[in-house]
Amino acid sequence: MSLDWIYYAISWILLAWHSAWDAIGVPEAAVLGTNWSWILAIIFLVVTVRVILFPVFVKQIKSQRAMQALQPQVKALQEKHKGDRETLQKEMMELYRKEKANPLMGCLPMFLQIPVFLGLFHVLRRLNPDPAKTNKDIYGWTVDQFNSASDATLFTAPIASKFGSTAAELAQLGANGTVVKIMAGVLVLVMMGTTYLTSRQMILKTGWAEDPQQRMIQRLMLYGIPLSLLVSGAIFPIGVIIYWVTNNLFTLGQQQWVLRKFPPPVTATNKPATTGRNGAQPAKTSGLFGRAKPAAEPAKPAAPKIAGPKPGAKPANPKKGRPAKRQG
Numbered sequence: 001m002s003l004d005w006i007y008y009a010i011s012w013i014l015l016a017w018h019s020a021w022d023a024i025g026v027p028e029a030a031v032l033g034t035n036w037s038w039i040l041a042i043i044f045l046v047v048t049v050r051v052i053l054f055p056v057f058v059k060q061i062k063s064q065r066a067m068q069a070l071q072p073q074v075k076a077l078q079e080k081h082k083g084d085r086e087t088l089q090k091e092m093m094e095l096y097r098k099e100k101a102n103p104l105m106g107c108l109p110m111f112l113q114i115p116v117f118l119g120l121f122h123v124l125r126r127l128n129p130d131p132a133k134t135n136k137d138i139y140g141w142t143v144d145q146f147n148s149a150s151d152a153t154l155f156t157a158p159i160a161s162k163f164g165s166t167a168a169e170l171a172q173l174g175a176n177g178t179v180v181k182i183m184a185g186v187l188v189l190v191m192m193g194t195t196y197l198t199s200r201q202m203i204l205k206t207g208w209a210e211d212p213q214q215r216m217i218q219r220l221m222l223y224g225i226p227l228s229l230l231v232s233g234a235i236f237p238i239g240v241i242i243y244w245v246t247n248n249l250f251t252l253g254q255q256q257w258v259l260r261k262f263p264p265p266v267t268a269t270n271k272p273a274t275t276g277r278n279g280a281q282p283a284k285t286s287g288l289f290g291r292a293k294p295a296a297e298p299a300k301p302a303a304p305k306i307a308g309p310k311p312g313a314k315p316a317n318p319k320k321g322r323p324a325k326r327q328g
Helices: 004-024 036-052 054-069 071-080 085-099 103-125 143-150 167-173 177-206 212-235 238-261
Strands: none
Touching: 004 036, 004 103, 004 143, 036 054, 036 103, 036 238, 054 071, 054 103, 054 238, 071 085, 103 212, 103 238, 167 177, 177 212, 177 238
16 A cells, blocks of 8 residues: 555645745754754644644543543453453443443554654655755655755754664765764653653543553553663654654643543542541642642641730739748
8 A cells, every 4th residue: 555645745744834934934044053944844743733633632532531430340340250351351342332432542643643653754764965866856845845854954963864874874964973863862762751751641640440451551651662762763763753752742731731621530540548547638649740749747736825914913923822931
């Protein structure tokens, strides 16, 4: 199956945003070693894709809430059919169908973005300032646009270069290998960190799933994908990593907004304990990192007030009432 339609679509959006920034007056030449018109074109490619996929994101949230609400019933089925995995799976699928919950909906937005990622990967990998390169004008590009993008850099590192670029590839791009490795390495670490945070943010708010399959998917999203990027990130062009990091930051903001506006229902998996040991309130967690807010120190009991003498009263004689001293 040809993927040319994806390459044409990605190129069209990318070139449209580049033309828009050029029309606004963003300089074509590098400023601080960066061609901002192309960097902004990649960033707003993310914005365009996420706006298109926003209805899918809403369906994802609804499906996750439905799955969460079904956790007590899922747990009951697990207890009922313990040891009979085939019947358990059949009953769970029937429950999901009846309640219109889709366990795979949580991963759908990510799956739909894979073609965009692959398309951008292919388009940026073709960039090469070599005058002898052919097919510069495919996918809707002009030769001038292709040459401009081939020379585009982020702090002097070409957006078509990658951490694992060979010496020959770096020579073709006119790039400094050390600068490319530092720039790509930093971006890969940021990509891993933001990928981890997007998954952690959702799990902190919704809790771990009771269903073993759902819990396995959560662990894969939380740990497996970020770790895999440590290896695969070496083959991603810098422009693709910029796309990934921007997409993660967009996801963090979008999820935070949705979770604040439509908080998840309280269940056994995410219900905070009302009291801790000795009746103390537990520390609350908030923010992307789930850090605990320090509990307020208990107020010290106020010292008892000693009533003063009433106005006009005779002062009390402290010596009065004491036994007289015996004279020896």
